[in-house]
Amino acid sequence: MSMMYLRVSTKKVLRPSVVVGLRSVYGCSIRLNSSHSIKGIKNNNNNNEDIDDFGTPSKLASSSNFPYVEDPTRVNKDIKLKAKIKEEKEESVGFVLPKWKETVGESLISVFGIDMDNIRAGSVGGSKYYYMCKDQGLQFAKEDLSETAKFYYETLQLPKTFSQWFQITSLHIWLLFVRMRAMPFKYGKNYQQKLVDRFFKDMELKLSEEMNVQSGRIIDSYLKDFNDQLKGVVLSYDEGLVTDDATLAAAVWRNLFNGEKEVDLVHVEAVVRYIRMQLYVLDNMSDREFGFGDFEFVKPNEVVTPLTPEQEQVIRQKAKERYERSDGKQLPSMKSKLSLDY
Template sequence: MLRTYSRACSPWTRHLSRSSILSFQSKPSILKNLKQEQEATESPIEMAKDSHLAPVEHHFKVAPRQPTTKAPFLSEQEDDPNAHLSTFKQKIGQWVISTFGMDMDKSRSGPVAGGIYFAECKRQALIYPDEPMSDTAKFYYQTLGLPVSFSQQVSIIILHYWILSVRMRALPFKYSKQYQQKLVDRIFSDLEARMSTELAIKSNRIIEGYLKDFHTQLLGCVLSYDEGLMTDDVTLASALWRNVFSASDDVDVRHVEALLVYVRSQLYVLNKMSDRAFGFGKFRFVPPDQVVTPISKHQEELIREKTKAEFAQMTQPSHQSVLSMDE
């Protein structure tokens, strides 16, 4: 059911032109307006806590469905830290790659985008009853005061998908498409599985209806966030208010500002990563309790040299890549 549905997602895959990429890199933002000698930059969590408004009570006509069980975070093989190929199978795999000249950047898109980056998106707002919240989940549900519901988790997953997709769209075209598609396919297959297991929804028709709704939501979010990315912080903040805060009239503007800084921080870090480092899954979302400040040209060069030194030691056929280490 979902496989057919996810393949239908490919027509909406969006790509940034080279001129758009350059525009993004030079676009004014909160971070780039900060002075280098700043003394007291606040993290998103600190910004949100500056507000002294009373928390908003969320009233639901129907109480959100809560998980009745807990599905594996990833697949069983991915969850198992001891799961790996034998030395013999690894050698065979390396021989096949070398002999047949496989495009490893294309092959790598599955485990990186559909594994590493999918996990990064999923864990940000994941929450289960009677379990301690992660620090990032506390940021969304306690600091920002967002309602605890499955649909709210989806909106946060979509936000993090979009953040990653901005960087993916700056990759060479054929790899850009692969990385985006692998990530969105995995997100929707996981949503389908979680609705069936954790939420105990037994009707395939109902699950399919939710998936179509989430797909429509994703399309709208990508368009609105892209508009904010290519215009200004006011437009991006408005998109966050509509899509993450459900356009609530009671929203705390300081909370929207904190989320805006969080998003711009992630985009700044991604913009400083080389294609090679990002394509190999080296990016992790910056926690909301940390501050991202602009780096100097000298620091950029040091990071670039460190990246090149790291990849110079990766000489196996499976490590082959045409992705740039300079941009």
């Protein structure tokens, strides 16, 4: 599936609009602060007196007293599909390449001058990052929800439907798009395309095996509609990104909450807070760290605090130590043209 390509640089957009913090590699506390309309804390770093009572997005959303009515159109998940997803994950995580194959591979990369940044777009963007996005709202019949899924289906009281899963996944894909578009154009576009391709390949599988849609023509029609929806999601969230939280909240309401008139605005606010946290973390990663797959979504029950200049220096130094050997020698597979600058 092709996607409209709109380049938005996090480096120019995020810093004026939000002052939040980053999950650090050495375990600093994590809290949120927004300089726009949503409720947040003041940037005092060492003074916690001004922190609001809500803190995390999930805690904020759970403060609502609105009643929850279970959606009767809940889609039952196919247990066989769940087993297949689990098997795919176990294979990708537990697989170890034989040493001789690794040696041959390194030699081929060196001899043919293969651009590993393009190769990583598939394994990182089309595999790891996609699984991260789809898992946020993934749920199966008669199975316990993950802590992240509970935020959407229990705390935010969203219906457990295929369409809702699509919206939750699309939101997280857009978050990654924002950072990918700040990469060099050639690589950022490739990462985006791999992510989108995997998304629609997975939806085709869900429609045929999970939703039991057997007609190829009908599946193609559904995928075309979802492609149009994804474009709309990206454009509406982009508008909120480059304007203010009120516009972003409106985009969240239209997409994630399906424009419901009785929506709890506290829930919308919690999602905006959640989005700003993710964007700040992404903004504080170098292209190489992000391109190598070092990003993970901040959980809804976590918040971020601003890093001090000293903490930023420590994180940057650790990144350079990880990716740049002191002797200047790197395995061909570890070489990258992506920058380590922030």
